[in-house]
Amino acid sequence: MSKRTTLTFALMDAPFESARTTTAMRMIDVATRRGYDVNIFAYEGAVGLSFAHQKRHANAVHGRDADQEDHPLTREWVVALLEQAAQTGGRLDWVNCGLCCDERGALDHVPGVRRGSPADFWRMASSSDNTLVIATR
């Protein structure tokens, strides 16, 4: 039986700030659709991606209420990716840097996300077929 492909991604950008978040999510989407085992280490501002209290907002400039605006929330993307991985037989292990969470008061996260440390990233990278670090500038 062949070993399943395992990829690790390190993310550093806070949500709602950079196109890098969208690109990262697109790659994770492809990998989870293929049934790969995927590790995510969310560092610094990226711990906000799975923050459970993200809320939609209205757009007063365009006269749209919150439902009409349908603002995308990264916490929902994370949940969708976790669900997709489960459906395709893969595994998505999403780890937030604990110190980064504490610094930001980002302590509540969507189910399926766990708290860890840079040591987890080292373990992930050591046991993966490949690792991609998407750093902030």
Place this chain on the structure above:
Amino acid sequence: MLRYLLIESRDSFENRDTLNVIRMADALARAGSEVTLFLVENGVLSARRGADDMALAALAASGVAVLADEFSLSERGMSANRLTAGVRAAPIDVLVDHLAAGTRTLWH
């Protein structure tokens, strides 16, 4: 043969250090490696045909696979048929293919 994937996300007209990535891709290819440069996000802007930047065409002519993310092109209203010579549009799946194959990958 060693394989390298360099991902360029920055606009070359705004970030001149993108030239260093092109230089590195060229140097790796000249050393005998198989090199892919994948343009994503604002990195695709320099691939517009007619843009005043010949580095990408020269790199593609030297044997480096220069690819531009289809989604990033579409977001910016850029047609895949109007790219610099040698640059091809590609889905982001290509990045995951390379990662899964163990290609040495660097994001810029």
